[in-house]
Amino acid sequence: MPRVPTYDTAQIQQQPTRPIQLQGVAPDNTSIGQGLQGLARGAQMLMDKEREKADTARLMDADNQLTKWQQQAMYAENGGVYTRKGQNALDVTNQTLDQFEKAQEDIAKSLTSDQQRARYAQIVNSRRNSLSNDLNRYEYGERQNYYGQVEKAQLETSMQGAALEYRDPTKVDGHRQKMGAVLDSRAQRLGLSPEAAEAEKLKFNSSLNSDVLQRHANDDPYAAQKLLKQYEGAMTADDLVRVGGMIENKVDRLQQKAEMAQLRNEAKAERTLGKINAQISSGIPATDEMWKQWGSQVRGTPAQAEFNELIKQEVDTQKILRLPIDQQITAINAKTAKLQTEGGTVTDATNLNRLSRAVDASAKMMSDSPVDYFQQRLGGDVTPIDLNSPDLGAVLTDRVSAIQGMQQKFGSTVAMKPLLPQEAKQISAQLAEMSPEQQSQLFATLHSAMGDDKAYSGAMQQIAPDSPIRALTGLLAGKQRSMITNTNWFRPDDVVTSGDVAKTMALGESILNKSKTEKGADGKGASFPLPKQADFQLELNKQLGNVFAGQPQSYQLAAQAVKSYYTGAAAEKGNVSGEVDRSLLRQAIKASVGEVVDFNGGETLAPWGMPGHTFRDVATERLVGTMKAQGMSEADIATADALTLRQYKDGIYYVMQGQQFKYGTDGKPLMVNINEDAQ
Known part of the structure; x- marks a missing residue:
């Protein structure tokens, strides 16, 4: 095939069309001549369009290259115009426009015709103006920011320098x-x-x-x-x-x-007086060394006079605090009456108020922590207890003797609580981690070491003030008694010791109220099958409700004790039925709170371990004896078989006449003590 020649449209030069004339020949106006002229014009138009397309394509490519350069120059993350801030943006306009000129010149080299270059020049001029505006606006903003930063730094430096x-x-x-x-x-x-x-x-x-x-x-x-x-x-x-x-x-x-x-000559003397005031108000006598130090701190100042008065106040306070509580109160009342009737100074009122606080603090310490009082206020020696020491008994006996001596001096306000607060807290924490068997052993150790039921009872109150069942368990463990829980015809009666009961009750309490250690050991999932609370409560009310009529708080405590023993006994016997065992419930009542006894038609509880028939005989004898000791008439004494008893605490009872208290000749409710040591 013949090769078709190709042409670069950019090289084609457009020439003006003109009619072709021949010298001496007339124009050809025939239809053939006209057709040839039309064909020539069509070819020229086609070439013009192709050239326009080529020019447009080259201009679009040039514009695209220029756009890409501008985007890179303005927005590049590394070195772009908009990444330059403050001082770094100064002169960015000139620098970028110079780069723009170089870039557009390099791009212009790809253009091949004057027409392309002319049209490209228009694009460049427009782009240059727009870019220049953007650059000037950005540089101006950053220049202002830079000036502001420099000014701010100068201002801060000046203010800091002035301050320094x-x-x-x-x-x-x-x-x-x-x-x-x-x-x-x-x-x-x-x-x-x-x-x-x-x-x-x-x-x-x-x-x-x-x-x-x-x-x-x-x-x-x-x-x-x-x-x-x-x-x-x-x-x-x-x-x-x-x-x-x-x-x-x-x-x-x-x-x-x-x-x-000016008033005290120095603040140190004022603070010293405050310390002395606080010391006197506490009721704790200051040591000689303390008075010596305080004296040196106020010597030669106007506070010396008040210091001397405080010494007298301390002597007066300690003198009153050495009296029995009733005499302390009498002394306070006498001073109050004198101040109110005869009047006095503000100092007198301050001294009386301070003395009253000291008496109150003293009485509270005697009641809450008598061993602390003995040590801090009476200067007694107190040896810390060690449960594993062979000297435990001697240490506790000394404490009991000290408290008994304080009771003789200060009266019944002094509680028989032989443990220091920190010791009670420590033992309580140990009990929470012990098994029922270990708890029983600890209680036995304490009871044996103290050798005094009242002291042991007080210690239990200190160890478990918020856990009445644990305290009751401890008291039972220390009773060292036994009781018959069931009478059998053809085999020996069922006999349990107070220690057995305490152990069973502790087991039940550990099931009902697990410690953190126990919960962790069983994964918090295991539980002992217990009767429904409603069923248990109904049966308990039948057997025990009348005993505590009018005594809801006492009944609540008794119910907790009974349930703890019942649960422990059920666990020991392997009773997992989940139903109320009435026989076991009666045994639980008798073992935990005592035997329910009908006395003169009213139900009450015999002292723990005392059989019902023995209780009736002893109670009748003690009731008549108490009425005679009160000097009641024979007519009153003759009504003894119509009087009932309401338990106040183990072995001690109020005498009731119907639903009312029976009053003695002293105007107080008549009470009967059935305990052996009351004889």
Whole structure:
């Protein structure tokens, strides 16, 4: 095939068309001539269109290259115009426009015709103007930011310098002038109005003056107070109020200190008097060394006179505190009556108030922690207990003897509580981690070591003040008694000791109220099958409800004890039916709180371990004996078989006449003690 020639349209030059004329020949106006002319014009138009397309394509490519360059120059993450901030953005316009010119010139080299270059020049001019506007706007903003940063740093340096060199007025003034020059330049740069410029200068000067004044106030509030008057015209109202108030507070504090020094000559003597007041109010006598030290701290000051008065007050307080409680109260009442009737000074009232607090604190310590009282206020020696020591019995016996001596001196306010508070807390924590068997052994150790039921009972109250069942368990463990829980015809009766009961009750309590250790051991999932609470409560009410009529709190405690024993006994017997066992419930009542006895038609509880028939005989005898001892008439004594008993505590009963208390000749409710030691 013949090769079709190709042409570069960019090389084709358009020539003006004109009619072809032959010299001496007339124009050909025939249809053939006209057709040839039309064909020539069509070919020319086709070439013009192709050339236009080629020009457009080259211009689009050039524009695309220029756009890519501009995007890279402006937005590139590493070195793009918009990543340059503050000082780094200065002169970015000229630098970028220079780069633009170089880039557009390199791109223009790809153009092949004057027409392409002419049209490209228009694109470049438009792009240059737009880019220049963007660059100028961005550079201006960053330039302003940079100026602002420099100005801010200058202002901060000036204020910091003034604060650091606050003791030198000349240097402070130099920093102030430098700051003023910066603010003037800033106002001119931002075009601030004179009013706005003056307001900004006042704000910064006020801040600088505030810093200087605060530094002076820490050194010498009086000097700061004088300087404030010099600065007040160059400070805002807010700063004047804030700094002025701070300075005034410091000045007031110094004045108060001076006044106190004038009254006491020194604050140390005042604090000493406060310590002495607190010591006397506590009721704890100060040591000789303490009085010696206090005396040296007030000697030669106006506080010496009050110190001497406090010595007399301490002597008076300790003298009263050595009296029995009733005599202490009588002495307080006498002093109060005298003050109210005869009048007195504020000091007299203060002394009486302090004495009253000392008596109250003393009585509370006697009741809550008598061993602490013995040690702290009576100067007694107290040896710490060690449950594993062979000397445990001797240590506790000494404490019991000390408390008994205090009871003889101060009366019944002194409680028989032989443990120190920290010891009771420690033993209580140990019990929470022990098994029922270990708890029973610990209780037996304590009871044996104390050798005194009242002391043991008091210790149980200290060890388990918030766990009445644990306290009751401890008391039972220490009774060292036995009881018949069931009478059998053809085999020996069922006999349990108080220790057995305590152990069973502790087992039940551990099932009902597991410790953290026990919960962790069984994964918190295991539980013992117990009767439904409603069924258990119903049966318990039938067997025990009448005994505690009118005594809901006592009944609640008894119910807890019975349930603990019932649960423990059921676990020991392997009773997992989940149904109420009436026989076991009767045994639980008898073992935990005592046998339910009908006395003269009213139900009550016999002392723990005492059989019902024995109780009736002893109670009748003690009731008649008590009525005779009260000096009641024979007619009253004849009604003894109609009187019932309501338990007050184990072995001690109120005498009831129907639903009312029976009163003795002394005007108090008549009470009967069935315990053996009451004979």
